[in-house]
Amino acid sequence: MISTQNYHALPDAAALKRLCKSLAVLDAINSPELEYRYYTYNREWAEGEEVLEMSDGEGDQMLILFREEGCVINGYLPEYDQPNKAQVTRGLPDYFEEFIFGEPVNSIGTTFCLWYTPEHGWQTGVVETEEDGSEELLFILDSQPETYAEWANEYFIEDTGRKPNAADAVAKIYRGEALTKSIVSALNDEQEDWSLLEADLQAIGYPYNFSSVNGARV
Numbered sequence: 182m183i184s185t186q187n188y189h190a191l192p193d194a195a196a197l198k199r200l201c202k203s204l205a206v207l208d209a210i211n212s213p214e215l216e217y218r219y220y221t222y223n224r225e226w227a228e229g230e231e232v233l234e235m236s237d238g239e240g241d242q243m244l245i246l247f248r249e250e251g252c253v254i255n256g257y258l259p260e261y262d263q264p265n266k267a268q269v270t271r272g273l274p275d276y277f278e279e280f281i282f283g284e285p286v287n288s289i290g291t292t293f294c295l296w297y298t299p300e301h302g303w304q305t306g307v308v309e310t311e312e313d314g315s316e317e318l319l320f321i322l323d324s325q326p327e328t329y330a331e332w333a334n335e336y337f338i339e340d341t342g343r344k345p346n347a348a349d350a351v352a353k354i355y356r357g358e359a360l361t362k363s364i365v366s367a368l369n370d371e372q373e374d375w376s377l378l379e380a381d382l383q384a385i386g387y388p389y390n391f392s393s394v395n396g397a398r399v
Contacts, residue, residue: 183319185293186311188303192324194252200324201233201245202385203354207329209381210368211337224386235318242289243318246280253277253296258314261292270294271306326351344370360389
């Protein structure tokens with residue numbers, strides 16, 4: 182299980198960015214209503230910066246910032262004690278400091294922090310306890326389609342009449358295949374608002390082809 186004790190299992194920054202976009206696409210398909218999504222992606226967070234946000238609506242939050250230099254993960258779970266932030270971020274590269282010590286991260290809080298650079302791979306600061314909740318937020322980043330399908334079927338599908346997400350359909354999005362109506366329908370056979378989904382895909386920066394005439398668009 183991925184955690185601050187086993188962070189080397191995380192993919193590198195480029196692969197993680199692709200995965201994060203896939204998670205946001207999958208949530209957009211499973212939940213046309215933004216307020217019920219766990220994962221959203223903003224490719225225009227700031228100049229040269231993109232961010233995945235995970236929020237469960239009950240206080241658990243994770244933000245992943247992507248820059249040219251690499252990426253940094255901030256996780257917060259209210260049921261865990263916050264560590265000394267100076268310690269848990271010891272060694273953090275300067276170019277991540279504005280994000281980690283600025284807003285909204287400063288107001289959200291920090292239970293754990295990890296960062297990746299091509300020179301040093303994944304790193305974290307001083308982790309004084311295993312009880313930081315990192316497993317609860319990082320598990321989805323294992324790059325396994327089955328992991329998302331199992332989670333989504335419990336969160337989005339249970340107690341509804343929809344057919345469950347199939348891992349092979351999730352895998353197509355994990356591979357970055359251009360989204361088609363048939364792929365979408367394999368995940369959500371009740372999808373109706375295609376223009377709304379197009380807007381979501383454009384905001385995420387994910388290719389799609391809902392028209393056989395116009396070809397793939399981003």
